[in-house]
Amino acid sequence: MNIYVGNLSYRMNDNEVEAMFAKFGAVKSAKVIMDRETGRSKGFAFVEMAEQSAGQEAIEALNGKETEGRTLRVNEAQPREEKPRRRF
Template sequence: MNIYVGNLSYRMDDKALEEVFSKFGEVKSAKVIMDRETGRSKGFGFIEMVDSSAGSEAIEALNGNECEGRTLRVNEARPREERPRRQF
């Protein structure tokens, strides 16, 4: 199950994000999205859980809860929309 996590602390990295979700089950991958220009976190990331029921449990438990002073937005990730590439 793929999970979107928004409103993350800018100090949070992949490892810290994985630790938050590992309490609910096995984490396949954890990725905090970084800005290519500055190298800083964009404040959101994605988690891939091995077990869907563990993923659902994590969403229920963490959505709306506070982590490092910020209220998390956690839900099932939607497939990425195809956007036309920008022409320069």
Template sequence: MNIYVGNLSYQMTDKSLEEVFAKFGEVKSAKVIMDRDTGRSKGFGFVEMNSADAGSEAIEALNGNDCEGRTLRVNEAKPREERPRRQY
């Protein structure tokens, strides 16, 4: 199950994000999205859990809860929709 995690602390790393979700089951991957120009966190990320049950449990437990002083927004990730490239 792929999970979107929003409103992350800007100090959050891939490893610390994985640790938050590991309490609920095996984490396949955890990625904090970084701004490619500044190298800083964009404040959101994605976690992939091995089982849907563990993912659902993590969403239920973590959505709306505080983590490093920020209220997390956690839900099932939706597939990225195709959008046209911007022309400059």
């Protein structure tokens, strides 16, 4: 199950996000999305859980939870919409 984690502290890294979700089950991957130009976190991440039930449990437990002064938004990730590329 693929999970979107929004409103993350900009200081959190992949390992910290993975540890937060590991309490609920096996984590296949945890990736904080970084800005290509600045190298800073964009404040959101994607986590892939091995089990659907563990992912659901993590969503219920972590959505709305405060971490490092920020209220997390956690839900099932939606497939990315294809947008036309911008031309300059």
